[in-house]
Amino acid sequence: MNAMRLTLAEASRNARDVDIAFFSVLGISAVIFLTLFILLVVFTVRYRKGSLARRGPLPRWLTREIEIGWTSGTVFVAIFIFWWFVGGSQILPRAFPGQLEIHVEARQWMWKVQHPDGAREIDSLHIPVDVPIRLVMTSEDVIHSFFVPAFRLKQDVLPTITTELEFTATTPGTFDLFCAEYCGAQHSRMTGQVVVMTAPAYAAWLHQQPHGDSLVRDGEALYAKFGCGACHAPGSQVKAPKLGGLAGQRVMLSGGGQVVADDAYLRRAIQSPRDDIAAGYDPIMPSYATVATAPEVEALVAYVKSLPKEE
Template identity: 50%
Template sequence: MISFWPETASTLAQRIDVIFAGLLALSGTILLLVLCLLIGFSVRYRRGSAAPRGPMPEVMSREFEIGWTSATLFLFVFLFWWATSVEIKAFLPPKDAIEVQVVAKQWMWKTLHSNGAREINELHVPIGVPVRLALRSQDVIHSFFVPAFRLKQDVVPGQLHETWFQATKLGVFHLLCAEYCGTDHSRMRGKIVVMTPEDYAAWLAAQPEGDDLAKEGAALFVERGCSGCHAPSAKVHAPSLAGLYGRTVALSDGRIVTADEAYLRDSILQPKKDVVAGYEPIMPSFAGRLSEGEIQSLVAYIRSLAHSPEDRS
């Protein structure tokens, strides 16, 4: 069976398809209008016809140009607003979204659920529930692409990227890399498995138990020596991490930033980029000393301290 329209399986896909259909209809209308005018003028002003060929009145010409230009400008602004409003929604995941960590590497997708369940080239999600993806690359530029969801997010090494989706159809859907990333780029593929909430809960419970990200991060926090500076009992003058995540932070250069995941990541890899006011830039960089998975764990641990009265390291 030949399908003239790709499968639609997410809320984002529905909105994207409406925009695509609207642009297709508009383009078809303009093409039909131009074609009709072309044929009409060709017949009316053919050689030997008695149609008048004098110059167009100046007033009519000016009004026509102003009207056509204004209509085109209004249409462009409307289309820009319409498409942008959909794109902006794709960057704002709901607060109740399930969080999944995704690491791209040559040539696979590694996914990690909040309870520690791990998958390679697969991602199981419940239908009708928003899923927030925190994406990182371990080596080169990749692109997380799910055609049925109309979801495509480039993943640049050294940066944290976020996107989200909400599946609307049960089934298995292709997960691809849409950015050439090396020799086996074409083999970097996986699948998104959309399940009922009950089946998803059963699947999640059946996965091998593993330490969750926060617990792994707590162990790394001590193992890598972070507790020697950031613990309450530390003699080194370093910022406290208890309750840090989500707070606003005053920097030494006068800027005010929010301690989100991107800020925490930069503080680990580029500690001299955003120095907290009142502290010396003495923290060493951990770039090249921590894997993407370890960075994820440390960030998760710091997030777990967001509502803690004291540092639990």
């Protein structure tokens, strides 16, 4: 591992923003620190025991204006830094068209990656440069953390729920990937590489990979295995909503209110159906939280999203 590359490479849009923020705050802190330190030294020398400095009562402007000015000035700087950092970070990642959605599964002690067309890889992540990437991540066992220093990105990867990361790589090259959450004996070996390629090179690379079933195909098999169709199939006797074309639609909820059927909603509908009941239906759908693993729920969501609108 090359230490220079680790510390200095700025390989994503996010990396630039983080570095600018970090070094600006370091600079502001240095100015405040030096000002205080110099004043400390000057006053220590000037007002040392036996010096001839004037020691009468302080003039009023010193106790009022300077004191108030200094206090409110530094408070303002602190609030500014807070606003800057909170405003600059994405609080709720939302999918948008044109993003390349890649699924990452962590387990003791490897990173498993699945590309949209079904290509799979282990301990490496190949991505095209300048394309917005959305990683949808989950863990099969304990808590891991997806950490790419050159992108200045770190995100916990948790069992039973999914977390997401959005970024755009800006520099072709190979960058280190670490697990940044102690996850067992081989934690320090849970490393990999992120390979950023030009778009044609990525397409060629994808083509050469062994392809497993795509996420949608996995989901289709699970849909059959869990018997979802018993209620949701168009001809079913059970009164259950049609799932075709549901993704992205507005759903009316019983008891008023409505939600947009995004990934989070679909996940929730499968893992804890009682949370949001679709208006006009009975709450008879069983929860699959303990039946389906987090990666299986992801596959089911992908399959539901792929279903065309029925007539």
